[in-house]
Amino acid sequence: MTNLHPVRVSERIPVAEDVVALELRHPDGRPLPAWSPGAHVDVLLSPGLTRQYSLCGDPRDRSVWRIAVRLQPGGRGGSQHVHDRLSASDVIEVSEPRNHFELLPAARYLFIAGGIGITPILPMLGAAREAGARWELHYAGRTAASMPFREQLLTDYGSRVTLYPEDERGRIDLDLLIGMNPPDTMIYCCGPSGMLEAVEACCAWWPGRRLHVERFTPVERxxxxxxxxxxxxxxxxxxxxxxxxxxxxxxxxxxxxxxxLSSCREGTCGTCETTVLEGRVDHRDSLLTADERAANDTIFLCVSRAADNRLVIDL
Structure with a gap:
Protein backbone atom coordinates (compact mmCIF):
# COMPACT_ATOMS: atom_id res chain seq x y z
CA MET A 1 0.00 0.00 0.00
CA THR A 2 1.21 3.49 -0.81
CA ASN A 3 2.66 5.36 2.18
CA LEU A 4 0.25 7.91 3.62
CA HIS A 5 1.15 11.30 5.07
CA PRO A 6 -0.92 13.48 7.40
CA VAL A 7 -1.42 16.99 6.05
CA ARG A 8 -3.23 20.00 7.42
CA VAL A 9 -5.39 22.20 5.20
CA SER A 10 -3.63 25.51 5.85
CA GLU A 11 -5.65 27.59 3.40
CA ARG A 12 -8.65 27.42 1.05
CA ILE A 13 -8.43 29.79 -1.92
CA PRO A 14 -11.17 30.31 -4.54
CA VAL A 15 -9.37 30.26 -7.91
CA ALA A 16 -12.35 30.19 -10.31
CA GLU A 17 -16.09 29.74 -10.36
CA ASP A 18 -16.78 26.52 -8.38
CA VAL A 19 -13.05 25.79 -8.02
CA VAL A 20 -11.17 25.94 -4.73
CA ALA A 21 -7.42 25.48 -4.23
CA LEU A 22 -6.20 23.83 -1.04
CA GLU A 23 -2.79 24.47 0.52
CA LEU A 24 -1.63 21.32 2.36
CA ARG A 25 1.18 21.29 4.92
CA HIS A 26 2.60 18.73 7.33
CA PRO A 27 1.03 19.25 10.78
CA ASP A 28 4.53 19.44 12.33
CA GLY A 29 5.96 21.70 9.63
CA ARG A 30 8.17 18.96 8.22
CA PRO A 31 9.00 18.89 4.49
CA LEU A 32 6.60 16.91 2.34
CA PRO A 33 7.85 14.26 -0.12
CA ALA A 34 9.40 15.54 -3.33
CA TRP A 35 7.39 15.49 -6.54
CA SER A 36 7.75 16.44 -10.20
CA PRO A 37 5.44 18.27 -12.63
CA GLY A 38 2.53 16.08 -13.73
CA ALA A 39 2.32 14.20 -10.41
CA HIS A 40 -0.88 13.57 -8.48
CA VAL A 41 -1.76 12.31 -5.01
CA ASP A 42 -4.57 10.28 -3.51
CA VAL A 43 -6.49 12.27 -0.92
CA LEU A 44 -8.33 10.29 1.77
CA LEU A 45 -11.21 12.66 2.44
CA SER A 46 -13.07 10.34 4.81
CA PRO A 47 -13.35 6.57 5.38
CA GLY A 48 -14.16 4.99 2.03
CA LEU A 49 -13.84 8.28 0.13
CA THR A 50 -10.50 8.60 -1.71
CA ARG A 51 -9.96 10.87 -4.69
CA GLN A 52 -6.91 11.77 -6.75
CA TYR A 53 -5.86 15.33 -7.54
CA SER A 54 -2.94 16.78 -9.49
CA LEU A 55 -0.32 18.76 -7.61
CA CYS A 56 -0.34 22.26 -9.08
CA GLY A 57 2.06 24.23 -6.89
CA ASP A 58 5.83 24.70 -7.04
CA PRO A 59 7.81 21.43 -6.82
CA ARG A 60 10.76 23.34 -5.35
CA ASP A 61 8.74 24.29 -2.25
CA ARG A 62 8.44 21.14 -0.15
CA SER A 63 6.76 22.98 2.71
CA VAL A 64 3.40 22.93 0.91
CA TRP A 65 1.40 20.97 -1.65
CA ARG A 66 -1.38 22.63 -3.62
CA ILE A 67 -4.35 20.95 -5.27
CA ALA A 68 -7.45 22.44 -6.91
CA VAL A 69 -10.91 20.88 -6.93
CA ARG A 70 -13.84 21.76 -9.15
CA LEU A 71 -17.30 21.18 -7.68
CA GLN A 72 -19.04 18.45 -9.67
CA PRO A 73 -22.76 18.37 -8.80
CA GLY A 74 -24.06 14.87 -9.28
CA GLY A 75 -20.54 13.42 -9.13
CA ARG A 76 -19.29 10.64 -6.85
CA GLY A 77 -19.11 12.86 -3.77
CA GLY A 78 -15.43 13.78 -3.54
CA SER A 79 -15.68 17.36 -4.81
CA GLN A 80 -18.83 17.96 -2.76
CA HIS A 81 -16.97 16.84 0.35
CA VAL A 82 -14.05 19.18 -0.39
CA HIS A 83 -16.29 22.18 -1.06
CA ASP A 84 -18.84 21.65 1.70
CA ARG A 85 -17.10 19.82 4.53
CA LEU A 86 -13.31 20.23 4.34
CA SER A 87 -12.21 23.28 6.31
CA ALA A 88 -8.95 25.11 6.92
CA SER A 89 -7.09 23.42 9.83
CA ASP A 90 -8.59 19.98 9.08
CA VAL A 91 -6.06 17.13 8.99
CA ILE A 92 -6.40 14.46 6.30
CA GLU A 93 -4.14 11.75 4.85
CA VAL A 94 -2.52 11.95 1.45
CA SER A 95 -0.52 9.38 -0.49
CA GLU A 96 2.99 9.64 -1.88
CA PRO A 97 2.98 11.52 -5.20
CA ARG A 98 2.82 9.37 -8.34
CA ASN A 99 3.52 10.52 -11.87
CA HIS A 100 2.10 8.96 -15.04
CA PHE A 101 2.24 12.30 -16.89
CA GLU A 102 5.90 13.18 -16.50
CA LEU A 103 7.40 16.14 -18.35
CA LEU A 104 10.12 14.75 -20.62
CA PRO A 105 13.05 16.86 -21.86
CA ALA A 106 12.40 18.73 -25.10
CA ALA A 107 13.51 21.88 -26.87
CA ARG A 108 9.92 22.93 -27.60
CA TYR A 109 6.56 22.24 -25.92
CA LEU A 110 2.94 22.84 -26.84
CA PHE A 111 0.67 22.72 -23.78
CA ILE A 112 -3.09 22.38 -24.30
CA ALA A 113 -5.45 22.47 -21.31
CA GLY A 114 -9.19 22.47 -20.79
CA GLY A 115 -10.81 23.63 -17.55
CA ILE A 116 -9.52 21.88 -14.45
CA GLY A 117 -7.06 20.10 -16.76
CA ILE A 118 -4.78 23.09 -16.22
CA THR A 119 -3.72 21.67 -12.84
CA PRO A 120 -1.06 19.13 -13.95
CA ILE A 121 0.09 21.52 -16.70
CA LEU A 122 0.66 24.48 -14.36
CA PRO A 123 3.94 23.28 -12.77
CA MET A 124 5.17 22.11 -16.18
CA LEU A 125 5.25 25.70 -17.40
CA GLY A 126 7.71 26.75 -14.72
CA ALA A 127 9.87 23.70 -15.40
CA ALA A 128 9.90 24.40 -19.14
CA ARG A 129 10.86 28.03 -18.52
CA GLU A 130 13.67 27.01 -16.14
CA ALA A 131 14.96 24.53 -18.72
CA GLY A 132 15.15 27.29 -21.33
CA ALA A 133 12.74 25.49 -23.65
CA ARG A 134 10.45 27.24 -26.09
CA TRP A 135 6.81 26.73 -25.13
CA GLU A 136 3.29 28.06 -25.38
CA LEU A 137 0.04 27.30 -23.56
CA HIS A 138 -3.42 27.25 -25.14
CA TYR A 139 -6.04 27.08 -22.40
CA ALA A 140 -9.78 26.63 -22.97
CA GLY A 141 -12.81 26.90 -20.70
CA ARG A 142 -16.55 27.46 -20.83
CA THR A 143 -16.18 31.05 -19.61
CA ALA A 144 -13.31 33.18 -18.33
CA ALA A 145 -14.74 32.97 -14.81
CA SER A 146 -14.65 29.16 -14.91
CA MET A 147 -10.92 28.93 -15.77
CA PRO A 148 -8.71 28.29 -12.71
CA PHE A 149 -5.49 30.31 -12.35
CA ARG A 150 -6.11 32.36 -15.50
CA GLU A 151 -4.95 35.63 -13.90
CA GLN A 152 -1.86 33.99 -12.41
CA LEU A 153 -0.97 32.56 -15.82
CA LEU A 154 -1.27 35.88 -17.59
CA THR A 155 0.72 37.65 -14.87
CA ASP A 156 3.52 35.05 -14.79
CA TYR A 157 3.81 34.22 -18.48
CA GLY A 158 2.10 36.95 -20.52
CA SER A 159 2.00 36.36 -24.26
CA ARG A 160 3.06 32.72 -23.99
CA VAL A 161 -0.48 32.02 -22.74
CA THR A 162 -3.56 32.17 -24.97
CA LEU A 163 -6.98 31.87 -23.33
CA TYR A 164 -10.07 30.53 -25.09
CA PRO A 165 -13.24 31.25 -23.10
CA GLU A 166 -15.73 29.43 -25.32
CA ASP A 167 -18.51 31.97 -24.84
CA GLU A 168 -16.22 34.76 -26.10
CA ARG A 169 -14.03 33.25 -28.82
CA GLY A 170 -15.20 29.69 -29.45
CA ARG A 171 -13.08 26.56 -29.28
CA ILE A 172 -9.40 26.10 -30.09
CA ASP A 173 -8.76 25.32 -33.76
CA LEU A 174 -6.66 22.27 -32.95
CA ASP A 175 -5.89 21.39 -36.57
CA LEU A 176 -4.44 24.84 -37.17
CA LEU A 177 -2.65 25.02 -33.82
CA ILE A 178 -0.98 21.63 -34.06
CA GLY A 179 -0.26 22.04 -37.75
CA MET A 180 1.69 25.25 -37.04
CA ASN A 181 4.16 23.41 -34.79
CA PRO A 182 7.23 21.57 -36.07
CA PRO A 183 7.28 17.78 -35.56
CA ASP A 184 9.96 17.98 -32.86
CA THR A 185 7.43 19.70 -30.55
CA MET A 186 6.41 17.75 -27.45
CA ILE A 187 2.66 18.10 -26.85
CA TYR A 188 1.08 17.81 -23.40
CA CYS A 189 -2.70 17.89 -23.08
CA CYS A 190 -5.12 17.50 -20.19
CA GLY A 191 -8.82 18.27 -20.18
CA PRO A 192 -12.23 16.78 -20.94
CA SER A 193 -12.42 13.60 -23.00
CA GLY A 194 -13.71 15.40 -26.10
CA MET A 195 -10.65 17.64 -26.17
CA LEU A 196 -8.27 14.71 -25.71
CA GLU A 197 -9.90 12.72 -28.48
CA ALA A 198 -9.72 15.71 -30.81
CA VAL A 199 -6.03 16.28 -30.03
CA GLU A 200 -5.25 12.60 -30.57
CA ALA A 201 -7.03 12.70 -33.93
CA CYS A 202 -5.05 15.78 -34.98
CA CYS A 203 -1.81 14.07 -33.90
CA ALA A 204 -2.44 10.77 -35.69
CA TRP A 205 0.50 11.61 -37.98
CA TRP A 206 2.66 12.98 -35.13
CA PRO A 207 5.99 11.23 -34.41
CA GLY A 208 5.79 8.56 -31.70
CA ARG A 209 6.20 9.59 -28.05
CA ARG A 210 5.59 13.26 -28.87
CA LEU A 211 1.99 13.40 -27.60
CA HIS A 212 1.24 12.96 -23.90
CA VAL A 213 -2.27 13.14 -22.44
CA GLU A 214 -3.77 12.75 -18.99
CA ARG A 215 -7.36 11.58 -18.64
CA PHE A 216 -10.00 12.17 -16.01
CA THR A 217 -12.32 9.57 -17.60
CA PRO A 218 -11.40 6.13 -18.97
CA VAL A 219 -10.88 5.24 -22.61
CA GLU A 220 -13.87 3.31 -23.90
CA ARG A 221 -13.06 -0.38 -23.88
CA LEU A 261 -5.35 1.38 -1.83
CA SER A 262 -7.72 2.23 -4.68
CA SER A 263 -9.76 5.17 -5.88
CA CYS A 264 -11.24 5.53 -9.37
CA ARG A 265 -11.86 1.80 -10.11
CA GLU A 266 -11.82 2.62 -13.83
CA GLY A 267 -8.13 2.64 -14.74
CA THR A 268 -7.48 6.39 -14.75
CA CYS A 269 -5.85 7.29 -11.43
CA GLY A 270 -3.09 4.71 -10.96
CA THR A 271 -3.78 4.23 -7.24
CA CYS A 272 -3.98 0.42 -7.42
CA GLU A 273 -0.84 -0.02 -9.54
CA THR A 274 0.95 -3.25 -8.61
CA THR A 275 4.16 -4.89 -9.81
CA VAL A 276 3.80 -7.96 -12.03
CA LEU A 277 6.27 -10.76 -11.29
CA GLU A 278 5.07 -13.45 -13.72
CA GLY A 279 2.48 -13.78 -16.47
CA ARG A 280 1.17 -11.63 -19.30
CA VAL A 281 -1.18 -8.73 -18.66
CA ASP A 282 -4.27 -7.78 -20.63
CA HIS A 283 -3.89 -4.03 -20.10
CA ARG A 284 -7.19 -2.13 -19.98
CA ASP A 285 -6.14 1.06 -18.22
CA SER A 286 -6.05 4.60 -19.60
CA LEU A 287 -2.57 5.39 -18.28
CA LEU A 288 0.21 3.30 -19.77
CA THR A 289 1.92 4.04 -23.06
CA ALA A 290 2.44 1.33 -25.66
CA ASP A 291 6.05 0.87 -24.50
CA GLU A 292 5.00 0.61 -20.85
CA ARG A 293 2.40 -2.02 -21.74
CA ALA A 294 4.98 -3.99 -23.68
CA ALA A 295 7.29 -4.00 -20.62
CA ASN A 296 4.63 -6.11 -18.84
CA ASP A 297 5.95 -5.21 -15.38
CA THR A 298 2.96 -3.41 -13.85
CA ILE A 299 -0.82 -3.76 -13.67
CA PHE A 300 -3.78 -1.68 -12.53
CA LEU A 301 -5.85 -4.12 -10.55
CA CYS A 302 -9.19 -2.37 -10.98
CA VAL A 303 -9.50 -2.99 -14.73
CA SER A 304 -6.66 -5.05 -16.20
CA ARG A 305 -6.67 -8.83 -16.31
CA ALA A 306 -4.49 -11.84 -17.14
CA ALA A 307 -3.84 -12.41 -20.83
CA ASP A 308 -3.34 -16.11 -20.06
CA ASN A 309 -4.48 -18.29 -17.17
CA ARG A 310 -2.24 -17.04 -14.39
CA LEU A 311 -0.54 -13.94 -12.98
CA VAL A 312 1.88 -13.50 -10.09
CA ILE A 313 1.79 -10.04 -8.53
CA ASP A 314 3.70 -8.35 -5.72
CA LEU A 315 1.07 -8.32 -2.99
Whole structure:
Protein backbone atom coordinates (compact mmCIF):
# COMPACT_ATOMS: atom_id res chain seq x y z
CA MET A 1 0.00 0.00 0.00
CA THR A 2 1.21 3.49 -0.81
CA ASN A 3 2.66 5.36 2.18
CA LEU A 4 0.25 7.91 3.62
CA HIS A 5 1.15 11.30 5.07
CA PRO A 6 -0.92 13.48 7.40
CA VAL A 7 -1.42 16.99 6.05
CA ARG A 8 -3.23 20.00 7.42
CA VAL A 9 -5.39 22.20 5.20
CA SER A 10 -3.63 25.51 5.85
CA GLU A 11 -5.65 27.59 3.40
CA ARG A 12 -8.65 27.42 1.05
CA ILE A 13 -8.43 29.79 -1.92
CA PRO A 14 -11.17 30.31 -4.54
CA VAL A 15 -9.37 30.26 -7.91
CA ALA A 16 -12.35 30.19 -10.31
CA GLU A 17 -16.09 29.74 -10.36
CA ASP A 18 -16.78 26.52 -8.38
CA VAL A 19 -13.05 25.79 -8.02
CA VAL A 20 -11.17 25.94 -4.73
CA ALA A 21 -7.42 25.48 -4.23
CA LEU A 22 -6.20 23.83 -1.04
CA GLU A 23 -2.79 24.47 0.52
CA LEU A 24 -1.63 21.32 2.36
CA ARG A 25 1.18 21.29 4.92
CA HIS A 26 2.60 18.73 7.33
CA PRO A 27 1.03 19.25 10.78
CA ASP A 28 4.53 19.44 12.33
CA GLY A 29 5.96 21.70 9.63
CA ARG A 30 8.17 18.96 8.22
CA PRO A 31 9.00 18.89 4.49
CA LEU A 32 6.60 16.91 2.34
CA PRO A 33 7.85 14.26 -0.12
CA ALA A 34 9.40 15.54 -3.33
CA TRP A 35 7.39 15.49 -6.54
CA SER A 36 7.75 16.44 -10.20
CA PRO A 37 5.44 18.27 -12.63
CA GLY A 38 2.53 16.08 -13.73
CA ALA A 39 2.32 14.20 -10.41
CA HIS A 40 -0.88 13.57 -8.48
CA VAL A 41 -1.76 12.31 -5.01
CA ASP A 42 -4.57 10.28 -3.51
CA VAL A 43 -6.49 12.27 -0.92
CA LEU A 44 -8.33 10.29 1.77
CA LEU A 45 -11.21 12.66 2.44
CA SER A 46 -13.07 10.34 4.81
CA PRO A 47 -13.35 6.57 5.38
CA GLY A 48 -14.16 4.99 2.03
CA LEU A 49 -13.84 8.28 0.13
CA THR A 50 -10.50 8.60 -1.71
CA ARG A 51 -9.96 10.87 -4.69
CA GLN A 52 -6.91 11.77 -6.75
CA TYR A 53 -5.86 15.33 -7.54
CA SER A 54 -2.94 16.78 -9.49
CA LEU A 55 -0.32 18.76 -7.61
CA CYS A 56 -0.34 22.26 -9.08
CA GLY A 57 2.06 24.23 -6.89
CA ASP A 58 5.83 24.70 -7.04
CA PRO A 59 7.81 21.43 -6.82
CA ARG A 60 10.76 23.34 -5.35
CA ASP A 61 8.74 24.29 -2.25
CA ARG A 62 8.44 21.14 -0.15
CA SER A 63 6.76 22.98 2.71
CA VAL A 64 3.40 22.93 0.91
CA TRP A 65 1.40 20.97 -1.65
CA ARG A 66 -1.38 22.63 -3.62
CA ILE A 67 -4.35 20.95 -5.27
CA ALA A 68 -7.45 22.44 -6.91
CA VAL A 69 -10.91 20.88 -6.93
CA ARG A 70 -13.84 21.76 -9.15
CA LEU A 71 -17.30 21.18 -7.68
CA GLN A 72 -19.04 18.45 -9.67
CA PRO A 73 -22.76 18.37 -8.80
CA GLY A 74 -24.06 14.87 -9.28
CA GLY A 75 -20.54 13.42 -9.13
CA ARG A 76 -19.29 10.64 -6.85
CA GLY A 77 -19.11 12.86 -3.77
CA GLY A 78 -15.43 13.78 -3.54
CA SER A 79 -15.68 17.36 -4.81
CA GLN A 80 -18.83 17.96 -2.76
CA HIS A 81 -16.97 16.84 0.35
CA VAL A 82 -14.05 19.18 -0.39
CA HIS A 83 -16.29 22.18 -1.06
CA ASP A 84 -18.84 21.65 1.70
CA ARG A 85 -17.10 19.82 4.53
CA LEU A 86 -13.31 20.23 4.34
CA SER A 87 -12.21 23.28 6.31
CA ALA A 88 -8.95 25.11 6.92
CA SER A 89 -7.09 23.42 9.83
CA ASP A 90 -8.59 19.98 9.08
CA VAL A 91 -6.06 17.13 8.99
CA ILE A 92 -6.40 14.46 6.30
CA GLU A 93 -4.14 11.75 4.85
CA VAL A 94 -2.52 11.95 1.45
CA SER A 95 -0.52 9.38 -0.49
CA GLU A 96 2.99 9.64 -1.88
CA PRO A 97 2.98 11.52 -5.20
CA ARG A 98 2.82 9.37 -8.34
CA ASN A 99 3.52 10.52 -11.87
CA HIS A 100 2.10 8.96 -15.04
CA PHE A 101 2.24 12.30 -16.89
CA GLU A 102 5.90 13.18 -16.50
CA LEU A 103 7.40 16.14 -18.35
CA LEU A 104 10.12 14.75 -20.62
CA PRO A 105 13.05 16.86 -21.86
CA ALA A 106 12.40 18.73 -25.10
CA ALA A 107 13.51 21.88 -26.87
CA ARG A 108 9.92 22.93 -27.60
CA TYR A 109 6.56 22.24 -25.92
CA LEU A 110 2.94 22.84 -26.84
CA PHE A 111 0.67 22.72 -23.78
CA ILE A 112 -3.09 22.38 -24.30
CA ALA A 113 -5.45 22.47 -21.31
CA GLY A 114 -9.19 22.47 -20.79
CA GLY A 115 -10.81 23.63 -17.55
CA ILE A 116 -9.52 21.88 -14.45
CA GLY A 117 -7.06 20.10 -16.76
CA ILE A 118 -4.78 23.09 -16.22
CA THR A 119 -3.72 21.67 -12.84
CA PRO A 120 -1.06 19.13 -13.95
CA ILE A 121 0.09 21.52 -16.70
CA LEU A 122 0.66 24.48 -14.36
CA PRO A 123 3.94 23.28 -12.77
CA MET A 124 5.17 22.11 -16.18
CA LEU A 125 5.25 25.70 -17.40
CA GLY A 126 7.71 26.75 -14.72
CA ALA A 127 9.87 23.70 -15.40
CA ALA A 128 9.90 24.40 -19.14
CA ARG A 129 10.86 28.03 -18.52
CA GLU A 130 13.67 27.01 -16.14
CA ALA A 131 14.96 24.53 -18.72
CA GLY A 132 15.15 27.29 -21.33
CA ALA A 133 12.74 25.49 -23.65
CA ARG A 134 10.45 27.24 -26.09
CA TRP A 135 6.81 26.73 -25.13
CA GLU A 136 3.29 28.06 -25.38
CA LEU A 137 0.04 27.30 -23.56
CA HIS A 138 -3.42 27.25 -25.14
CA TYR A 139 -6.04 27.08 -22.40
CA ALA A 140 -9.78 26.63 -22.97
CA GLY A 141 -12.81 26.90 -20.70
CA ARG A 142 -16.55 27.46 -20.83
CA THR A 143 -16.18 31.05 -19.61
CA ALA A 144 -13.31 33.18 -18.33
CA ALA A 145 -14.74 32.97 -14.81
CA SER A 146 -14.65 29.16 -14.91
CA MET A 147 -10.92 28.93 -15.77
CA PRO A 148 -8.71 28.29 -12.71
CA PHE A 149 -5.49 30.31 -12.35
CA ARG A 150 -6.11 32.36 -15.50
CA GLU A 151 -4.95 35.63 -13.90
CA GLN A 152 -1.86 33.99 -12.41
CA LEU A 153 -0.97 32.56 -15.82
CA LEU A 154 -1.27 35.88 -17.59
CA THR A 155 0.72 37.65 -14.87
CA ASP A 156 3.52 35.05 -14.79
CA TYR A 157 3.81 34.22 -18.48
CA GLY A 158 2.10 36.95 -20.52
CA SER A 159 2.00 36.36 -24.26
CA ARG A 160 3.06 32.72 -23.99
CA VAL A 161 -0.48 32.02 -22.74
CA THR A 162 -3.56 32.17 -24.97
CA LEU A 163 -6.98 31.87 -23.33
CA TYR A 164 -10.07 30.53 -25.09
CA PRO A 165 -13.24 31.25 -23.10
CA GLU A 166 -15.73 29.43 -25.32
CA ASP A 167 -18.51 31.97 -24.84
CA GLU A 168 -16.22 34.76 -26.10
CA ARG A 169 -14.03 33.25 -28.82
CA GLY A 170 -15.20 29.69 -29.45
CA ARG A 171 -13.08 26.56 -29.28
CA ILE A 172 -9.40 26.10 -30.09
CA ASP A 173 -8.76 25.32 -33.76
CA LEU A 174 -6.66 22.27 -32.95
CA ASP A 175 -5.89 21.39 -36.57
CA LEU A 176 -4.44 24.84 -37.17
CA LEU A 177 -2.65 25.02 -33.82
CA ILE A 178 -0.98 21.63 -34.06
CA GLY A 179 -0.26 22.04 -37.75
CA MET A 180 1.69 25.25 -37.04
CA ASN A 181 4.16 23.41 -34.79
CA PRO A 182 7.23 21.57 -36.07
CA PRO A 183 7.28 17.78 -35.56
CA ASP A 184 9.96 17.98 -32.86
CA THR A 185 7.43 19.70 -30.55
CA MET A 186 6.41 17.75 -27.45
CA ILE A 187 2.66 18.10 -26.85
CA TYR A 188 1.08 17.81 -23.40
CA CYS A 189 -2.70 17.89 -23.08
CA CYS A 190 -5.12 17.50 -20.19
CA GLY A 191 -8.82 18.27 -20.18
CA PRO A 192 -12.23 16.78 -20.94
CA SER A 193 -12.42 13.60 -23.00
CA GLY A 194 -13.71 15.40 -26.10
CA MET A 195 -10.65 17.64 -26.17
CA LEU A 196 -8.27 14.71 -25.71
CA GLU A 197 -9.90 12.72 -28.48
CA ALA A 198 -9.72 15.71 -30.81
CA VAL A 199 -6.03 16.28 -30.03
CA GLU A 200 -5.25 12.60 -30.57
CA ALA A 201 -7.03 12.70 -33.93
CA CYS A 202 -5.05 15.78 -34.98
CA CYS A 203 -1.81 14.07 -33.90
CA ALA A 204 -2.44 10.77 -35.69
CA TRP A 205 0.50 11.61 -37.98
CA TRP A 206 2.66 12.98 -35.13
CA PRO A 207 5.99 11.23 -34.41
CA GLY A 208 5.79 8.56 -31.70
CA ARG A 209 6.20 9.59 -28.05
CA ARG A 210 5.59 13.26 -28.87
CA LEU A 211 1.99 13.40 -27.60
CA HIS A 212 1.24 12.96 -23.90
CA VAL A 213 -2.27 13.14 -22.44
CA GLU A 214 -3.77 12.75 -18.99
CA ARG A 215 -7.36 11.58 -18.64
CA PHE A 216 -10.00 12.17 -16.01
CA THR A 217 -12.32 9.57 -17.60
CA PRO A 218 -11.40 6.13 -18.97
CA VAL A 219 -10.88 5.24 -22.61
CA GLU A 220 -13.87 3.31 -23.90
CA ARG A 221 -13.06 -0.38 -23.88
CA UNK A 222 -14.14 -3.10 -26.28
CA UNK A 223 -17.32 -4.62 -24.85
CA UNK A 224 -16.39 -7.88 -26.55
CA UNK A 225 -13.14 -8.21 -24.56
CA UNK A 226 -12.48 -11.69 -23.19
CA UNK A 227 -13.36 -11.72 -19.48
CA UNK A 228 -12.32 -15.29 -18.70
CA UNK A 229 -11.70 -16.60 -15.19
CA UNK A 230 -8.03 -16.80 -14.24
CA UNK A 231 -5.71 -17.34 -11.28
CA UNK A 232 -3.67 -14.70 -9.49
CA UNK A 233 -0.91 -15.52 -7.02
CA UNK A 234 -0.12 -12.94 -4.33
CA UNK A 235 3.62 -13.45 -3.89
CA UNK A 236 4.09 -11.69 -0.56
CA UNK A 237 0.86 -13.00 0.97
CA UNK A 238 1.48 -16.56 -0.19
CA UNK A 239 -2.10 -16.88 -1.43
CA UNK A 240 -3.60 -17.90 -4.76
CA UNK A 241 -7.00 -16.53 -5.74
CA UNK A 242 -9.46 -17.28 -8.52
CA UNK A 243 -10.68 -14.17 -10.33
CA UNK A 244 -14.12 -14.86 -11.84
CA UNK A 245 -15.01 -13.53 -15.28
CA UNK A 246 -17.37 -10.97 -13.75
CA UNK A 247 -15.00 -9.66 -11.05
CA UNK A 248 -11.83 -7.56 -11.15
CA UNK A 249 -8.53 -8.54 -9.56
CA UNK A 250 -9.04 -5.66 -7.13
CA UNK A 251 -12.41 -7.01 -6.04
CA UNK A 252 -11.01 -10.53 -5.61
CA UNK A 253 -8.08 -9.24 -3.55
CA UNK A 254 -10.32 -7.10 -1.35
CA UNK A 255 -12.72 -10.00 -0.76
CA UNK A 256 -9.72 -12.06 0.38
CA UNK A 257 -8.95 -9.41 3.01
CA UNK A 258 -5.75 -8.09 1.42
CA UNK A 259 -5.46 -4.31 1.72
CA UNK A 260 -4.95 -2.38 -1.51
CA LEU A 261 -5.35 1.38 -1.83
CA SER A 262 -7.72 2.23 -4.68
CA SER A 263 -9.76 5.17 -5.88
CA CYS A 264 -11.24 5.53 -9.37
CA ARG A 265 -11.86 1.80 -10.11
CA GLU A 266 -11.82 2.62 -13.83
CA GLY A 267 -8.13 2.64 -14.74
CA THR A 268 -7.48 6.39 -14.75
CA CYS A 269 -5.85 7.29 -11.43
CA GLY A 270 -3.09 4.71 -10.96
CA THR A 271 -3.78 4.23 -7.24
CA CYS A 272 -3.98 0.42 -7.42
CA GLU A 273 -0.84 -0.02 -9.54
CA THR A 274 0.95 -3.25 -8.61
CA THR A 275 4.16 -4.89 -9.81
CA VAL A 276 3.80 -7.96 -12.03
CA LEU A 277 6.27 -10.76 -11.29
CA GLU A 278 5.07 -13.45 -13.72
CA GLY A 279 2.48 -13.78 -16.47
CA ARG A 280 1.17 -11.63 -19.30
CA VAL A 281 -1.18 -8.73 -18.66
CA ASP A 282 -4.27 -7.78 -20.63
CA HIS A 283 -3.89 -4.03 -20.10
CA ARG A 284 -7.19 -2.13 -19.98
CA ASP A 285 -6.14 1.06 -18.22
CA SER A 286 -6.05 4.60 -19.60
CA LEU A 287 -2.57 5.39 -18.28
CA LEU A 288 0.21 3.30 -19.77
CA THR A 289 1.92 4.04 -23.06
CA ALA A 290 2.44 1.33 -25.66
CA ASP A 291 6.05 0.87 -24.50
CA GLU A 292 5.00 0.61 -20.85
CA ARG A 293 2.40 -2.02 -21.74
CA ALA A 294 4.98 -3.99 -23.68
CA ALA A 295 7.29 -4.00 -20.62
CA ASN A 296 4.63 -6.11 -18.84
CA ASP A 297 5.95 -5.21 -15.38
CA THR A 298 2.96 -3.41 -13.85
CA ILE A 299 -0.82 -3.76 -13.67
CA PHE A 300 -3.78 -1.68 -12.53
CA LEU A 301 -5.85 -4.12 -10.55
CA CYS A 302 -9.19 -2.37 -10.98
CA VAL A 303 -9.50 -2.99 -14.73
CA SER A 304 -6.66 -5.05 -16.20
CA ARG A 305 -6.67 -8.83 -16.31
CA ALA A 306 -4.49 -11.84 -17.14
CA ALA A 307 -3.84 -12.41 -20.83
CA ASP A 308 -3.34 -16.11 -20.06
CA ASN A 309 -4.48 -18.29 -17.17
CA ARG A 310 -2.24 -17.04 -14.39
CA LEU A 311 -0.54 -13.94 -12.98
CA VAL A 312 1.88 -13.50 -10.09
CA ILE A 313 1.79 -10.04 -8.53
CA ASP A 314 3.70 -8.35 -5.72
CA LEU A 315 1.07 -8.32 -2.99
Missing amino acids: DSAADDREFEVELARSGRTLRVPADRSILEAVEEAGVGV
